[in-house]
Amino acid sequence: MKKTLLLAGLTIAFIGSAVAQNSTQQDIENAYKSSIDPSSFKSHLQRLTERPHVAGSENNKMVQDYIYNIMDKATFKVEQYPYDVYIPAKPGVSLIEIVTPKRQTLTQQEDILKEDPFSSDTDLWKGWNSFSGSGDVTAEVVYVNYGTREDFQELQTLGISVAGKIVLARYGKNFRGYKAKFSELNGAAGLIIYTDPKDNGYATGLTYPEGPYFNESTIQRGSLLTVDYTGDPLTPYEPALPLKGKKKVKRLDPSRVGLHTIPVLPISYGEAQKIMQQMQGDPVPAAWQGGLPFTYRIQGGTDLKVRIKVDQPINYTPVANIVGTLKGAEFPDEWIILGCHFDAWGFGATDPNSGTAMLLSLSESLGRLTAKGYRPKRSIMIAHWDAEEHGVIGSSEWVEQMGEMLGAKAIAYMNFDGGVSGKNFGASASPTLKQLIIDASKSVNYPYNEQTLYEFWKKTEAAQVNIGNLGGGSDHIAFYMHVGVPSLSAGAGGPTPYHSNYDSFHYYSTFVDPEFKMGPTIEHLAGLMALRLSNKTIIDYDINRYAIDLKTHFSNATNKVKSIEPDFVGFLFSQKALLSLEKASKELSLSLSMQKEFDVPVKKIKAINAQLIALEKSFIEDEGMDYGAWYRSLYASTDPFSGYASWMLPGIEYEVALKRSENLGAWDIRYAAAIDRLAAKMNDLNSYLSSF
Helix, strand or coil, rough: EEEECCCCCCCCCCCCCCCHHHCCHHHHHHHHHCCCCCHHHHHHHHHHHCCCCCCHHCCCCCCCHHHHHHHHHHCCEEEEEEEEEEECCCCCCCEEECCCCEEEECCCCCCCCCCCCHHHHCCCCCCCCCCCCEEEEEECEEECCCCCCHHHHHHHHHHCCCCCEEEEEEEECCCCHHHHHHHHHHHCEEEECCCCCHHHHCCCCCEECCCCCCCCCCCEECCCCCCCCCCCCCCCCCCCCCCCCCCCCCCCCCCCCCCCCCCCECCCHHHHHHCCCCCCCCCCCCHCCCCCCCCCCCCCCCCCCCEEECCCCCCEEEEEEEEEEECCCCCCEEEEEEEECCCCCCCCCCHHHHHHHHHHHHHHHHHHHHCCCCCCCEEEEEEEECCCCCHHHHHHHHHHHHHHHHHHHEEEEECCCCCCCCEEEEEECCCHHHHHHHHHHHCEEEEEEEEHHHHHHHCCCCCCCEECEEECCCCCHHHHHHHCCEEEEEEEEEECCCCCCCCCEEEEEEEEHHCCHHHHHHHHHHHHHHHHHHHHCCCCCCHHHHHHHHHHCCCCCHHHEEEEEECCCCCCHHHHHHHHHHHHHHHHHHHCCCCEEEEHHHHHHHHHHHHHHCCHHHHCCCCCEEEEECCCCEEEECCCCCCCCECCCHHHHHHCCCCCCHHHHHHHHHHHHHHHHHHHHHHHHHHHHHCC
């Protein structure tokens, strides 16, 4: 059967009830908005955060069941994807103590506060870092600032060795796992990590429970996993399917994976102060001074010795993702995926379960929308990932399991990790989805003034919204950087008790959003983006943005290269390819936006969309990055030296980071080939459209 297609996207039709068949997109969006229950977000957040729920715990399984039941009632087809992953399910045994000059055991857990009834929960655990090595060491202390690659290089310049010492680093600037990695590479015997009050504490504002910032007992937990891929450490490229399942997956030998061997523990700045105020070495460089009320020292001296002990078993742990699907009426094999993980280090009220609660509310709203007869053209999937906190594991295993289908069917992945953690708004995205966020934000009201979310976001009339580029640290990684699915991360943020025992419903309702208005706001935005991607007959990618963003990225890369190679003339092959891409994208964009009706069979519509889905794959190469072939995108990657930052054109960024230029010519050719592939796909699609 043939369908009438308006390439400008002005005519929207639904298969479903008689009401829905003649509805415009605006009718659908109005019906969706009226389907949102403003009280739902708060109710879900309260239920999700009743107890601490670390991955692998019984409490986390209860959260899984709750998510499954809510989505099932919302008429989604809900599936569970189980895995046996190699993680530490519990902290194990640990201690930190000052041995000399006077023995003193340091506290490893937050204070119980009378203002916060959640802080006395018996299921709360002490501060710990998963994937710490096990060991018991007593040694002198060296302060290493943030423990970045550059900080350790600075110590070498100063002639200070950390070999055999316990190093003390503050949180920030890089992923905590790299603090452990660089400590171990430089010969340290152990690592203690704390949050400095200059970065989050009394130097930044009132502390909890009087204010939102870290108090002297707050501890940031977190994973240390730093293998050269993302996901389960024993099954790169393969899903960690259950050990007793029918399909067997070959697992690596844990001793050959390169997990950390030195003991690592986090503490609060109140406890770190007890060590640091006794240090007797030279003062630190000015940039290394933190917010504690004394001069920081690099070395502790021979009289100060500290003991750190960790016995942390790592073994196979069952985890499971929960994925619900609202089947599309016309193109069920084209997927829009929204996701957030649900495991937490404690209660997880801001991180991650504000995002979980929002997605549960969204599933209910979409369920009510379909009950009215409005079924989206494409399938909308809402995914809840497990074991993200241990190393972005659940989502990575699912992508590895579903990789072939995702490559052919996935239109977009939208990540909402901790997506309602404050009242400010921000977003990062791949090029084709940036305009989607901007346009949707113009249709959402900001709840605390008379502005739209877009107007609040851009701050002033003359300002431009700042949409970032995706880096590391959350569940978009495998979608975007391993299989090439256009992705975005969006949400509301603000100060949080990050990865601490204080991330409770009490904290949320006191400091994050006491009025609980941001949950429905972000739900409205997320739903609009999903429905707009779902309902346009032709996938609504901003294909012109590739050339625009790539020009910026190559300009930035050229300037970075010139810092190490002043005579560098630029990436000439890539620049030539960009001219072709710019021409191809403009011509294709014009063809797709023509105000002319075509009588196009559904089969040809599917062929058009398949070619659009394939565009992002132009940057995917099996050879991958030199620092890890699992990272297959030439376009974007996590920074392998910080773990969080976004690396655009990562092949070039890696050469710059290593301060070498001999491989830049080869990378220029490789990038030009990828850009030419993208331009060729656009030209082929343009030719296909002109044949109608």
